[in-house]
Amino acid sequence: MRKIPSLAVDIIILFDGKIILIKRGKEPFKDFFALPGGFVEYGESLEDAALRESNEETGLEIKNLSLLGVYSKPDRDPRGHTVSVVFYGRGKGKPKAGDDAKEIFLFDIRQIPKNLAFDHNRIVQDFLDIFRRNEYY
Numbered sequence: 001m002r003k004i005p006s007l008a009v010d011i012i013i014l015f016d017g018k019i020i021l022i023k024r025g026k027e028p029f030k031d032f033f034a035l036p037g038g039f040v041e042y043g044e045s046l047e048d049a050a051l052r053e054s055n056e057e058t059g060l061e062i063k064n065l066s067l068l069g070v071y072s073k074p075d076r077d078p079r080g081h082t083v084s085v086v087f088y089g090r091g092k093g094k095p096k097a098g099d100d101a102k103e104i105f106l107f108d109i110r111q112i113p114k115n116l117a118f119d120h121n122r123i124v125q126d127f128l129d130i131f132r133r134n135e136y137y
Helices: 046-058 119-134
Strands: 004-013 018-025 037-039 060-069 082-092 101-107
Touching: 004 046, 004 060, 004 119, 018 046, 037 046, 046 060, 046 082, 046 101, 060 119
Parallel strands: 004 082
Antiparallel strands: 004 018, 004 037, 018 101, 060 082
16 A cells, blocks of 8 residues: 655744744644644645634634745654645734644744744744745734
8 A cells, every 4th residue: 555645734823923833732742832733634725724724723814825835854743754835824813722722822933932843943943034034024
């Protein structure tokens, strides 16, 4: 039987000039900070999956959804080879934890924790490196 990587989305949400991180309520990385995200459902576009996961985990609508990049290192997820397409956008509404998110936190970009789940530190750093030059936030 042929093995196929799982497909996921993650999203960097800017809210009031800060980045939203969730505290994971489930394994792997239970109680670690992470970007909101999850697996793409069959028949769902990547963009729709990012918007759905963002809303399920943070209660926020996302404006100006844009593609950051694709992260595909085979060992990035201990559950198996998972390819994540990462988006960013601005959150609108009132943040509220839900689904896999145990809690929601707003972090100043200069104070992002150094031990995020999965490869999320690398993803956040890539975002900051690119957008510091463009003054996105």
